[in-house]
Amino acid sequence: MTNTEKKSKIKKAKGPIRWEAILPFSLIVLLIALYFHFFFDLHLRKALEWGGYQAVGAEVNIGSLETSFLKASLRIQKIEITDAERPTHNSAQIGDVRFSMLWDALLRAKVVVNEAVVEQIEFGTQRKRPGKVKPIAPEKEGEGIGDKVKGAVLSKAEKEFGSNVLGDAIALLGGTDANEQLKKLEQSLPSKEMLTNFENDLKTKQKEWDARIKSLPQEKDIRALDERIKKVKVKDFKTPQEVQASLQEFDSIYKDADAKYKQIQSVSDDINPELKGLESNYRNIEKQIQTDIKSLEQHFRIPELDPKALTQSVFRDYLAPYEAKFFRYKAMVDKYIPPKFKKKGEKEEEVPIQPHPREDGISYEFAKANSYPLFWIKKTGISSQAGLAPDAGNIKGEITDITSHQTLVGKPTVATIAGDFPSKEIAGLFMKLSLDNRKELSEVLYNLKVASYPIVGRELISSPDVKISFAKASGTMGIEGKLLGLKNVVIAMDNSFNKIDYLISAKNEVADQILKSVFAGIPSVTLTVKGQGDLPAVPLAINSNLGPELAKGFQKQLQAKVNEARQKIEAYVNEQVGQQKAQIEKQLNQLRTQFDQEVKKAQAQLDAEKKKIESRTDQAKKDLENQGKKKLEQEGKKAVDDIKKKLGW
Amino acid sequence: MTTLLKQIFNFLKLLNSENGTNQLAWGLSLGLILGFAPVLSIQTLLVFFVIFIFRVQIGAAFISAFFFKFVAFLFDQPAHHLGKLVLEMPTLRPLFTEMYNLPFVPMTRFNNTIVMGSMLVSFLLLPFAYFGFKAAIIKYRATVVARFKGTKFWKAFTATRFYNWYLKYDEFYG
Numbered sequence: 001m002t003n004t005e006k007k008s009k010i011k012k013a014k015g016p017i018r019w020e021a022i023l024p025f026s027l028i029v030l031l032i033a034l035y036f037h038f039f040f041d042l043h044l045r046k047a048l049e050w051g052g053y054q055a056v057g058a059e060v061n062i063g064s065l066e067t068s069f070l071k072a073s074l075r076i077q078k079i080e081i082t083d084a085e086r087p088t089h090n091s092a093q094i095g096d097v098r099f100s101m102l103w104d105a106l107l108r109a110k111v112v113v114n115e116a117v118v119e120q121i122e123f124g125t126q127r128k129r130p131g132k133v134k135p136i137a138p139e140k141e142g143e144g145i146g147d148k149v150k151g152a153v154l155s156k157a158e159k160e161f162g163s164n165v166l167g168d169a170i171a172l173l174g175g176t177d178a179n180e181q182l183k184k185l186e187q188s189l190p191s192k193e194m195l196t197n198f199e200n201d202l203k204t205k206q207k208e209w210d211a212r213i214k215s216l217p218q219e220k221d222i223r224a225l226d227e228r229i230k231k232v233k234v235k236d237f238k239t240p241q242e243v244q245a246s247l248q249e250f251d252s253i254y255k256d257a258d259a260k261y262k263q264i265q266s267v268s269d270d271i272n273p274e275l276k277g278l279e280s281n282y283r284n285i286e287k288q289i290q291t292d293i294k295s296l297e298q299h300f301r302i303p304e305l306d307p308k309a310l311t312q313s314v315f316r317d318y319l320a321p322y323e324a325k326f327f328r329y330k331a332m333v334d335k336y337i338p339p340k341f342k343k344k345g346e347k348e349e350e351v352p353i354q355p356h357p358r359e360d361g362i363s364y365e366f367a368k369a370n371s372y373p374l375f376w377i378k379k380t381g382i383s384s385q386a387g388l389a390p391d392a393g394n395i396k397g398e399i400t401d402i403t404s405h406q407t408l409v410g411k412p413t414v415a416t417i418a419g420d421f422p423s424k425e426i427a428g429l430f431m432k433l434s435l436d437n438r439k440e441l442s443e444v445l446y447n448l449k450v451a452s453y454p455i456v457g458r459e460l461i462s463s464p465d466v467k468i469s470f471a472k473a474s475g476t477m478g479i480e481g482k483l484l485g486l487k488n489v490v491i492a493m494d495n496s497f498n499k500i501d502y503l504i505s506a507k508n509e510v511a512d513q514i515l516k517s518v519f520a521g522i523p524s525v526t527l528t529v530k531g532q533g534d535l536p537a538v539p540l541a542i543n544s545n546l547g548p549e550l551a552k553g554f555q556k557q558l559q560a561k562v563n564e565a566r567q568k569i570e571a572y573v574n575e576q577v578g579q580q581k582a583q584i585e586k587q588l589n590q591l592r593t594q595f596d597q598e599v600k601k602a603q604a605q606l607d608a609e610k611k612k613i614e615s616r617t618d619q620a621k622k623d624l625e626n627q628g629k630k631k632l633e634q635e636g637k638k639a640v641d642d643i644k645k646k647l648g649w
Numbered sequence: 650m651t652t653l654l655k656q657i658f659n660f661l662k663l664l665n666s667e668n669g670t671n672q673l674a675w676g677l678s679l680g681l682i683l684g685f686a687p688v689l690s691i692q693t694l695l696v697f698f699v700i701f702i703f704r705v706q707i708g709a710a711f712i713s714a715f716f717f718k719f720v721a722f723l724f725d726q727p728a729h730h731l732g733k734l735v736l737e738m739p740t741l742r743p744l745f746t747e748m749y750n751l752p753f754v755p756m757t758r759f760n761n762t763i764v765m766g767s768m769l770v771s772f773l774l775l776p777f778a779y780f781g782f783k784a785a786i787i788k789y790r791a792t793v794v795a796r797f798k799g800t801k802f803w804k805a806f807t808a809t810r811f812y813n814w815y816l817k818y819d820e821f822y823g
Contacts, residue, residue, distance in 0.1 A: 361763030366749035
């Protein structure tokens, strides 16, 4: 036995509990406690700032953050969210957010907050230093989501508003000579090209059809049939064989006539669809001519003096920023939409150089009445008082039942905020937002009202021809509607602008006068926007009292010019394609008539020959029948005479 | 990291010695539970607690957890189906509802199909794994270790001064 073996045998056997681990274990617990005490708040603050930056796309700053393990509470002070469009300012600033979670729920792995408090809300405050804005990632291939949304909005705008109607009207008042412009127009009309192609097609077809019509049975062929019919014996048959021969000959002639008839029918069946195709192509050319006239009207910016178009033209630029903002926030929300609300087949963006995420499985909620949902903030009180901070307002509101399981809670999430911002002259602000996920399709109801808000230096139209803006005005606004399944939106907006100081200038003097006199008679402007449809291309009906007033103002001066320009364009198109079109139409009609005549004539002749054969066949049969009867009578008479003779009568 | 490496060396040393068969078998078996359980769950915490407090071979547990994490990854799909089957059983629903609303129990994340499937499999396999590992260790020692110790190379190595130094070091700091 070696020394080592002896020593190891002497070693005392250790029990099942690792007593010596208690000290390191306590040390680890202590270290964790120290970390949470000294560093956790800092790290959580940094993580929230980073998360906020990623989510909002602009720098988010948090002044201070405090957590308490025993109270399960969180307090965040001075949250600043940079305005991505104006990084020197915050889009929103929240002074204080605080809440405590229920330990009873936490022990059940659920987060329940009885009451959260959000205080001192300010908008558009100046930042100490400009905030960082997340750069837009360059699109690698094709269009990105941003471009697609922008494209959809632009195409919708183009479709709805066309060109700037008011600008066009003013340009027309400026006296643009359409005749001169038309002379300069070098491009060929698409309809003209179509007509030339059609003419060539027609010529080719005409040649083909002529050849086929020539191959049809001619006059002499029909006459030959007639001669053959005449030669066939139809009476005075001496033997039954003679009758048989006549009938066979008639049958053969009938078959020949029928074959010729079928030949004509087959040619007619072939040519008729081709003729119909040509006629349909011709109708397309007529449509193209109308399209050419419309596109020329657009090319020369001939405006429609329609009040609706004028309204849309005036408010297009005014509404565009709101629309852009809406789509910006929608794109932001889309990132976090649960998969069930995403369109089927919509592809998830692939994240490069990252292992495929592990299967997540399905988590069930075994809820029962009066139990806690996974997440529930019962009430969030929102309040702010004017005067405490330069841009703060008097706000009072609450958000109730923010939860992961509305069915269990039995209530929708409702946010209500009311108040005003005296420093920004905004009064009578009321906002109500309700999100109901208890139905098959989620339903968001929104209602926003502002009794009064200031408008300073707001441009309505800014083009080289005309500039119209509100130098100063006071507005009221009401928006309400709903969003179904995060896709189908219903919107109704009612705006009015009062105490308006207009700034109007137009290049053209007449237009300048018209605009100034029209706007002088409109002390208040109304604007209503209504729409319903699937995002992003929601058709909007924009109406305002401005449209009819502008249309009335421009009507006298402009209608004659518009009509004149239209007539000129029509005359130009007529000059370009009219003669050719008339010629082709004539050719096409001629061809149709000629074809119909030829075919019908041949068919009628053959029909007559066939009838002739039928009647002569009947005649031959009748003659044979009469002969048979006579013969039978004679034979009967003879038999009777023979019997009389034998009997000696 | 040093502690972890030390534990792994201890595992190798213990595996090739004649002692600690139960410690090793328990370590490897509890590693199986760790491998199949989600990292952030109360059962992982409990197993860690057991490993630290009771004289279970920590290195064996970590090596086993590392290995079974891969097995569990490959087992995700069947685990999901098994878990779904169990969680959707109408007869068990009252039990699960009660469990879901009890303190601490939801922290096991038993309501997730993969967690439930993996947990069932790991708990069912635990006794078999313990006895299986124990038998395997004994067999390993009887065949591989004994045969290796009988080789001339090992005998020559144990006769070297370096080996004696190592024994001394192990006696004082091992």
